[in-house]
Amino acid sequence: MEKIAVLGAGSWGTALAMVLNDNGHHVSLWTNNQIHADEINKMHKNSAYLPDVTLPNSIIAHVDLKQALADTTAIVFVLPTKAIRSVCQQVKAVLDHQVTIIHGTKGIEPDTFKRVSEMMEEELDSQFYDEIVVLSGPSHAEEVSIKLPTTVSASSKSMEAAMHTQNLFMNESFRVYTNQDTLGVELGGSLKNIIALGAGISDGLGYGDNAKAALVTRGLAEIARLGTAMGADPLTFVGLTGIGDLIVTCTSIHSRNWKAGNMLAQGNTLADVLAQMGMVVEGVRTAEAAYHLAKEKGIDMPITTAIYEILFKHANAQEAVDQLMTRSRRTETDEVHLMLEQHYQSK
Numbered sequence: 001m002e003k004i005a006v007l008g009a010g011s012w013g014t015a016l017a018m019v020l021n022d023n024g025h026h027v028s029l030w031t032n033n034q035i036h037a038d039e040i041n042k043m044h045k046n047s048a049y050l051p052d053v054t055l056p057n058s059i060i061a062h063v064d065l066k067q068a069l070a071d072t073t074a075i076v077f078v079l080p081t082k083a084i085r086s087v088c089q090q091v092k093a094v095l096d097h098q099v100t101i102i103h104g105t106k107g108i109e110p111d112t113f114k115r116v117s118e119m120m121e122e123e124l125d126s127q128f129y130d131e132i133v134v135l136s137g138p139s140h141a142e143e144v145s146i147k148l149p150t151t152v153s154a155s156s157k158s159m160e161a162a163m164h165t166q167n168l169f170m171n172e173s174f175r176v177y178t179n180q181d182t183l184g185v186e187l188g189g190s191l192k193n194i195i196a197l198g199a200g201i202s203d204g205l206g207y208g209d210n211a212k213a214a215l216v217t218r219g220l221a222e223i224a225r226l227g228t229a230m231g232a233d234p235l236t237f238v239g240l241t242g243i244g245d246l247i248v249t250c251t252s253i254h255s256r257n258w259k260a261g262n263m264l265a266q267g268n269t270l271a272d273v274l275a276q277m278g279m280v281v282e283g284v285r286t287a288e289a290a291y292h293l294a295k296e297k298g299i300d301m302p303i304t305t306a307i308y309e310i311l312f313k314h315a316n317a318q319e320a321v322d323q324l325m326t327r328s329r330r331t332e333t334d335e336v337h338l339m340l341e342q343h344y345q346s347k
């Protein structure tokens with residue numbers, strides 16, 4: 001059995017810590033808040049982020065990062081995207097041995113358009129790890145923490161690191177595939193949050209299931225369009241970390257992004273929604289990143305553009321839907337053929 005540090009004691013970090021603990025590993029769960037650590041260690045509860053579960057006594061919360069990282073074989077970063085750089089800098093200051101580096105964060109940095117693994121590579125000391133592993137897929141913490149069946153992918157350029165991650169996490173209710181397209185996996189996991197905000201808005205406006213199915217399908221088309229243009233494998237977007245995660249985030253009652261969209265459609269301001277959520281809504285910052293990234297690359301992303309304008313330009317949601325519905329006529333699959341051709345010609 002191994003010693004693993006999970007950095008970030010929010011809902012997802014806590015659920016992943018529980019999976020590792022179930023598999024017999026020694027888990028240290030790092031938080032930067034002493035009251036939060038005390039609640040986990042003394043009450044075995046995480047009331048702010050995962051209120052309905054009781055944590056096993058064997059999961060130990062730490063506020064001292066050096067202590068949390070001592071003797072570990074793997075470190076799992078499960079923080080909001082905006083905290084990744086600062087926590088990596090703190091890790092760099094104290095990490096002194098080889099580990100597998102894994103992250104479960106889903107976002108893109110607005111100013112730089114960097115994916116989470118790229119930010120981590122910039123901030124961490126490369127002598128202490130091989131290639132970063134991305135753990136992603138349709139996996140709400142609320143379900144994983146009560147052992148409902150869940151499937152994810154462990155994606156890394158290093159098959160060895162991906163398989164180490166698969167071995168650490170895999171059990172009868174948490175199935176882990178390996179994958180080597182980290183670019184496609186990270187883009188799919190991040191960009192689906194924007195579409196989920198749209199699904200929440202659509203439901204909040206009283207549009208039906210037809211509209212939501214259209215959002216999921218055309219949302220996937222634009223995610224794949226951008227992703228393929230950036231060099232990802234188009235097939236990744238029809239896998240767990242693409243369509244799989246898109247479906248769950250657009251339809252689950254647990255989704256923070258869906259909930260935020262729903263509250264926006266009911267007339268709440270973005271600032272009010274974010275204040276009320278109390279948990280990270282990654283789609284907001286990622287919408288800003290994707291909007292500017294798509295512009296820079298000349299990629300058409302009409303749904304992402306509409307969400308960006310609703311979030312940041314006070315666009316009216318109903319008018320945004322009207323605009324999407326009255327765009328110029330298109331064929332549905334020509335661009336898919338083109339995308340596949342370009343991808344396989346470049347191989």
Ligand SMILES: NC(=O)C1=CN([C@@H]2O[C@H](COP(=O)(O)OP(=O)(O)OC[C@H]3O[C@@H](n4cnc5c(N)ncnc54)[C@H](O)[C@@H]3O)[C@@H](O)[C@H]2O)C=CC1
Nearest residue numbers: 008009010011012013032078079083105106140141279280
């Ligand atoms: N909640 C879920 O079901 C899933 C979430 N994710 C992704 O995991 C990431 C984390 O999400 P959640 O756990 O839901 O977020 P959360 O909002 O529940 O928790 C975030 C945690 O990070 C901590 N944190 C924030 N800034 C920090 C800093 N600078 N230093 C130390 N700790 C800091 C917060 O105190 C909190 O404990 C996000 O990128 C999300 O998209 C991925 C899959 C499932």
Ligand SMILES: O=C(CO)COP(=O)(O)O
Nearest residue numbers: 137138139140255256257
């Ligand atoms: O990524 C997730 C599920 O796979 C979590 O999505 P939310 O942040 O919208 O809850």
